[in-house]
Amino acid sequence: MKILLTIMSLGLLLTFSACRISDEGPIGPQGPQGNDGPQGPQGEPGEEAYVFEYEGVSFTGPEYEVILPYADDFTALTSDVTLVYLLWGTDEVNGETVEVWRPLPQSIITANGLLQYNFDFTIYDVKLFLDAQFPLDNLTAQDTDNWIVRIVVVPGKFWNGRKGSTPSYDEVVELYNLPDLGKKENIIERKR
Numbered sequence: 001m002k003i004l005l006t007i008m009s010l011g012l013l014l015t016f017s018a019c020r021i022s023d024e025g026p027i028g029p030q031g032p033q034g035n036d037g038p039q040g041p042q043g044e045p046g047e048e049a050y051v052f053e054y055e056g057v058s059f060t061g062p063e064y065e066v067i068l069p070y071a072d073d074f075t076a077l078t079s080d081v082t083l084v085y086l087l088w089g090t091d092e093v094n095g096e097t098v099e100v101w102r103p104l105p106q107s108i109i110t111a112n113g114l115l116q117y118n119f120d121f122t123i124y125d126v127k128l129f130l131d132a133q134f135p136l137d138n139l140t141a142q143d144t145d146n147w148i149v150r151i152v153v154v155p156g157k158f159w160n161g162r163k164g165s166t167p168s169y170d171e172v173v174e175l176y177n178l179p180d181l182g183k184k185e186n187i188i189e190r191k192r
Contacts, residue, residue, distance in 0.1 A: 049154045049176035050074060055184075057128070059144040064136045065129035068151065075123075079156035082121035084128065085169045087148035089189040099184065101150065101169035104128070108190075112138045126151050148184055152176075 054068050070076060085101040092098075105118040112134040119128045128149065130136055152172050172178065 049152055049172070049178060051173075051178045051181065052151045052153075053181050054149045054151070055146075057147040057149050059128070059130050059136075059139075059147075061137055063129070064139075064144070065127055067125050067127050068149065069125040070151075070153070074153075076153055077155075078123060080123070080153050081156050082119075082126055083152045083154065083166055083172060084119045084121075084126060085150045085152070086117060086190075087150070087184060087187060090187055099187070103166035103168065110139070110143065115139070115143065142188065142190065146188055148187075150181070152178070 052068075052071060052074075057066055057068070059066060076082075084104040086104065086106065088100045088102045090097050091100055105116055107114060107116045109115075110132075112132070114133050116131045117128070118131055119126055121127070130139070130144070132139075150169065152169075154172065154176065167175075
Protein backbone atom coordinates (compact mmCIF):
# COMPACT_ATOMS: atom_id res chain seq x y z
CA MET A 1 0.00 0.00 0.00
CA LYS A 2 2.88 2.32 0.77
CA ILE A 3 4.39 1.61 -2.62
CA LEU A 4 1.08 2.30 -4.37
CA LEU A 5 0.63 5.57 -2.43
CA THR A 6 4.20 6.61 -3.25
CA ILE A 7 3.72 5.83 -6.96
CA MET A 8 0.41 7.78 -7.07
CA SER A 9 1.97 10.73 -5.24
CA LEU A 10 4.92 10.73 -7.63
CA GLY A 11 2.53 10.53 -10.60
CA LEU A 12 0.45 13.48 -9.33
CA LEU A 13 3.61 15.48 -8.65
CA LEU A 14 4.87 14.89 -12.19
CA THR A 15 1.44 15.72 -13.66
CA PHE A 16 1.11 19.04 -11.82
CA SER A 17 4.71 20.05 -12.43
CA ALA A 18 4.28 19.49 -16.17
CA CYS A 19 1.29 21.88 -16.31
CA ARG A 20 2.25 25.50 -16.54
CA ILE A 21 0.50 28.64 -17.73
CA SER A 22 2.40 30.73 -20.22
CA ASP A 23 1.85 33.51 -22.73
CA GLU A 24 3.60 31.48 -25.38
CA GLY A 25 1.70 29.71 -28.08
CA PRO A 26 -0.65 30.71 -30.87
CA ILE A 27 -3.30 33.37 -30.27
CA GLY A 28 -6.81 32.16 -30.87
CA PRO A 29 -9.43 33.98 -32.96
CA GLN A 30 -11.14 37.07 -31.59
CA GLY A 31 -14.58 36.46 -30.15
CA PRO A 32 -17.74 38.19 -31.33
CA GLN A 33 -18.41 41.84 -30.42
CA GLY A 34 -20.55 42.19 -27.32
CA ASN A 35 -23.63 44.37 -26.99
CA ASP A 36 -23.31 48.06 -26.17
CA GLY A 37 -23.85 48.97 -22.55
CA PRO A 38 -26.69 51.25 -21.43
CA GLN A 39 -26.53 54.96 -22.32
CA GLY A 40 -25.08 57.05 -19.49
CA PRO A 41 -26.66 60.28 -18.25
CA GLN A 42 -26.30 63.41 -20.37
CA GLY A 43 -23.42 65.55 -19.10
CA GLU A 44 -23.25 69.29 -19.19
CA PRO A 45 -22.10 70.65 -22.54
CA GLY A 46 -18.40 71.37 -22.63
CA GLU A 47 -16.84 74.56 -23.82
CA GLU A 48 -15.32 74.58 -27.28
CA ALA A 49 -13.49 77.89 -27.05
CA TYR A 50 -11.92 79.78 -24.18
CA VAL A 51 -11.29 83.49 -23.73
CA PHE A 52 -8.67 85.06 -21.49
CA GLU A 53 -8.23 88.77 -20.79
CA TYR A 54 -5.08 90.57 -19.73
CA GLU A 55 -5.04 94.22 -18.67
CA GLY A 56 -2.13 96.63 -18.39
CA VAL A 57 0.00 94.83 -20.98
CA SER A 58 3.01 96.95 -21.97
CA PHE A 59 5.72 96.33 -24.53
CA THR A 60 9.08 97.35 -23.06
CA GLY A 61 12.55 97.36 -24.53
CA PRO A 62 14.84 96.06 -25.56
CA GLU A 63 12.78 93.13 -26.95
CA TYR A 64 9.37 94.84 -27.02
CA GLU A 65 7.62 91.53 -26.41
CA VAL A 66 5.48 90.12 -23.64
CA ILE A 67 4.59 86.51 -22.76
CA LEU A 68 1.05 85.89 -21.52
CA PRO A 69 0.61 82.43 -19.96
CA TYR A 70 -2.70 80.60 -20.12
CA ALA A 71 -4.58 80.14 -16.85
CA ASP A 72 -3.30 77.31 -14.64
CA ASP A 73 -6.57 75.40 -14.90
CA PHE A 74 -6.53 75.45 -18.73
CA THR A 75 -4.91 72.85 -20.96
CA ALA A 76 -4.56 73.66 -24.64
CA LEU A 77 -4.41 70.92 -27.26
CA THR A 78 -1.79 70.81 -29.98
CA SER A 79 -4.63 71.02 -32.50
CA ASP A 80 -6.01 74.27 -31.00
CA VAL A 81 -5.61 77.65 -32.68
CA THR A 82 -5.11 80.87 -30.75
CA LEU A 83 -6.56 84.21 -31.84
CA VAL A 84 -5.43 87.49 -30.26
CA TYR A 85 -7.31 90.81 -30.11
CA LEU A 86 -6.21 94.24 -28.85
CA LEU A 87 -8.68 96.77 -27.46
CA TRP A 88 -8.02 99.63 -29.87
CA GLY A 89 -10.53 102.19 -28.67
CA THR A 90 -14.23 102.96 -28.83
CA ASP A 91 -16.75 104.07 -31.46
CA GLU A 92 -20.22 105.58 -31.26
CA VAL A 93 -22.80 103.34 -32.93
CA ASN A 94 -26.46 104.36 -32.76
CA GLY A 95 -25.77 106.50 -29.70
CA GLU A 96 -23.99 103.67 -27.88
CA THR A 97 -20.28 103.54 -27.10
CA VAL A 98 -18.87 100.23 -28.31
CA GLU A 99 -15.40 98.76 -27.90
CA VAL A 100 -13.22 98.27 -30.96
CA TRP A 101 -11.21 95.03 -30.88
CA ARG A 102 -8.59 94.49 -33.57
CA PRO A 103 -7.24 91.06 -34.46
CA LEU A 104 -3.50 90.44 -34.63
CA PRO A 105 -1.42 90.77 -36.66
CA GLN A 106 -2.20 94.47 -36.91
CA SER A 107 -0.13 97.02 -38.85
CA ILE A 108 -0.24 100.79 -38.45
CA ILE A 109 1.68 103.66 -39.95
CA THR A 110 3.42 105.86 -37.40
CA ALA A 111 5.45 109.02 -37.86
CA ASN A 112 8.53 106.77 -37.90
CA GLY A 113 7.21 104.22 -40.40
CA LEU A 114 5.33 100.92 -40.41
CA LEU A 115 4.71 99.22 -37.04
CA GLN A 116 3.23 95.75 -36.65
CA TYR A 117 1.71 94.14 -33.55
CA ASN A 118 2.06 90.38 -33.89
CA PHE A 119 2.02 87.16 -31.88
CA ASP A 120 2.90 83.52 -31.77
CA PHE A 121 1.59 80.83 -29.46
CA THR A 122 2.30 77.46 -27.88
CA ILE A 123 0.10 75.14 -25.86
CA TYR A 124 1.33 77.02 -22.75
CA ASP A 125 1.29 80.73 -23.61
CA VAL A 126 1.08 83.53 -26.14
CA LYS A 127 3.96 85.82 -27.00
CA LEU A 128 3.05 89.31 -28.23
CA PHE A 129 5.75 91.28 -29.99
CA LEU A 130 6.32 94.41 -32.03
CA ASP A 131 8.07 94.58 -35.38
CA ALA A 132 8.96 97.78 -37.21
CA GLN A 133 11.03 99.29 -40.01
CA PHE A 134 12.60 101.65 -37.47
CA PRO A 135 14.16 101.43 -34.00
CA LEU A 136 11.42 100.45 -31.54
CA ASP A 137 12.91 102.84 -28.96
CA ASN A 138 11.28 105.63 -31.04
CA LEU A 139 7.76 104.46 -30.07
CA THR A 140 5.51 106.50 -27.79
CA ALA A 141 3.63 105.28 -24.72
CA GLN A 142 0.44 105.31 -26.82
CA ASP A 143 2.04 102.62 -28.99
CA THR A 144 3.44 100.44 -26.19
CA ASP A 145 1.72 100.94 -22.82
CA ASN A 146 -1.40 99.68 -21.02
CA TRP A 147 -2.99 97.46 -23.65
CA ILE A 148 -5.99 95.26 -22.94
CA VAL A 149 -5.61 91.91 -24.68
CA ARG A 150 -8.14 89.15 -25.25
CA ILE A 151 -6.89 85.74 -26.25
CA VAL A 152 -9.33 83.21 -27.66
CA VAL A 153 -8.33 79.55 -28.00
CA VAL A 154 -10.51 77.71 -30.51
CA PRO A 155 -10.46 74.13 -31.80
CA GLY A 156 -8.39 73.60 -34.92
CA LYS A 157 -11.47 72.33 -36.78
CA PHE A 158 -12.78 75.92 -36.65
CA TRP A 159 -9.71 77.15 -38.48
CA ASN A 160 -9.32 74.32 -41.02
CA GLY A 161 -10.30 75.42 -44.47
CA ARG A 162 -10.88 79.03 -43.38
CA LYS A 163 -9.77 81.49 -46.02
CA GLY A 164 -9.00 85.15 -45.64
CA SER A 165 -8.53 87.26 -42.56
CA THR A 166 -8.97 86.51 -38.88
CA PRO A 167 -12.62 86.75 -37.79
CA SER A 168 -13.65 89.74 -35.69
CA TYR A 169 -13.85 89.33 -31.94
CA ASP A 170 -17.65 89.71 -32.11
CA GLU A 171 -17.89 86.89 -34.69
CA VAL A 172 -15.89 84.54 -32.46
CA VAL A 173 -17.95 85.48 -29.38
CA GLU A 174 -21.17 84.74 -31.25
CA LEU A 175 -19.92 81.51 -32.84
CA TYR A 176 -18.74 80.03 -29.54
CA ASN A 177 -21.13 81.78 -27.16
CA LEU A 178 -18.19 83.15 -25.18
CA PRO A 179 -18.86 84.84 -21.85
CA ASP A 180 -19.26 88.61 -21.64
CA LEU A 181 -16.12 89.95 -20.00
CA GLY A 182 -17.69 93.34 -19.43
CA LYS A 183 -16.98 96.81 -20.73
CA LYS A 184 -13.70 98.49 -19.92
CA GLU A 185 -13.29 101.94 -18.49
CA ASN A 186 -10.57 104.51 -19.22
CA ILE A 187 -9.82 103.03 -22.62
CA ILE A 188 -6.78 104.52 -24.32
CA GLU A 189 -7.66 105.56 -27.85
CA ARG A 190 -5.00 104.21 -30.20
CA LYS A 191 -3.94 105.48 -33.59
CA ARG A 192 -6.44 104.77 -36.33
